[in-house]
Amino acid sequence: MKQKIELNIETRTSGRAGARGLRVRKMVPGVIYGAIENATVAVHVNDIVKYNTRAYENTLLTLKSDDSKLNGKVALLKEVVVHPLTRKPEHVDLFAIDLTKTVRVSVEVRVEGKAIGLAEGGLLNIVARQVEVECLPTAIPEALVVDVTNLNVGDSMHVSDIVVPEGVKMISRPEITIAAVVEQQEEAVAAPAAAAAAPAAAAADGKAPAAKK
Template sequence: MDFFLERSHGFSFLFHRRTSRVIHIHIRMPYIMQFVALGIVHKEAVKQMSNTQPLFQLIAERRSADHKSTLHQLREEGRVPAIVYGAAAENIPVHVQGRDLKKLLQQGRAEMFELTVGADKPIHVVLKEVQSIDGEPKHADFYVVRENQPIKANIPLEFEGTPIGVSKGGIVQHVVTELEVEAPAKLLPPSIIVDLASLDVGDKLHAADVKLPEGLTLIAPPDTLLASITAPQSSQAADDVVEEDTAE
């Protein structure tokens, strides 16, 4: 083939094999909405894309028993037992291909995607919970949703930018790595980009300081500390000595 495809963090790149030039770039909608929040993409342009962004697709097969021997056999075959449930849906025990579930986890746990169970019509679900051992998924819960149904979810934070304070010897402290938000299921992003570039030594970044993508509402307490820039330990020790001398 003259072309090859690479996927990474919500982006798909189609390369020409001989020249390694990028022929086509595909960006998933939740990432585009973050570009809108950052002022990189105008939201009017997004309206023309919203109906063309494909959802991640996962295939599942029904299973009939929860016996340990049956579950063990499924896992030995590279399958992951799971349950499909929802407010208006019956509980359906299923199993999915382990490598496909890993792909889903790599691109973002909170996003809505399509799940097809056997010969049934595809349904929209979100990954509510996954149980893993040594990085290997062992069980998953899929929650049935509607596209515009408000969903609360903990979204991973992606910290970007080198803080000003780091050039002065400051140390970045990441206190929280995910943030609870609410949004229509179709707008839940795989992650939230947090820019730390403007932080100086002594500065703190709280949940209320984060510019959320359009359609997301902050559920976590606004004063939740996400990150801070602390002074170097030697500098802090010197400041403490000065304070003690002043007190005397």
């Protein structure tokens, strides 16, 4: 279960003047919606940068605000819009939740173990790194683990193979592949390498490669 963290937010007014003031104070505009009346808010850029990472994914944020309607509410960091060049946060969405009602969230899938098929020349291909589950906010798993140790070449693991904790319902389709051990395509890899080496070999022999017609 994810830890609870306090997040300071401010209510804000729309308009150019308000936006300029937010930038000066390094505040990022945002909205909060969900199990609450929609409101426009602002969050300090440092908090967004810190919590918009995998380490804090699905973390329950207890809001701290001078507005009594927002103070003490619990929310998830739903989305952060960043500038395409500077990568600085430009807008944030917070999703207020009711701790007594289930939510649907994406949870990380962690692959553990060394597949036995690797010793046979196979390659481990990770297909899906997240799945969708439904549960109470306080029961959101930090991650779901799959052990690929017993996978031979040609074997795979699917969503149906994931064991979820009690109180957690899997929403992703059971047939979705999580990981597979596949054969290495040696010939396909060798062909481009051989083609790239041909001009160099011809130059070493003093012969120029034939022109394409």
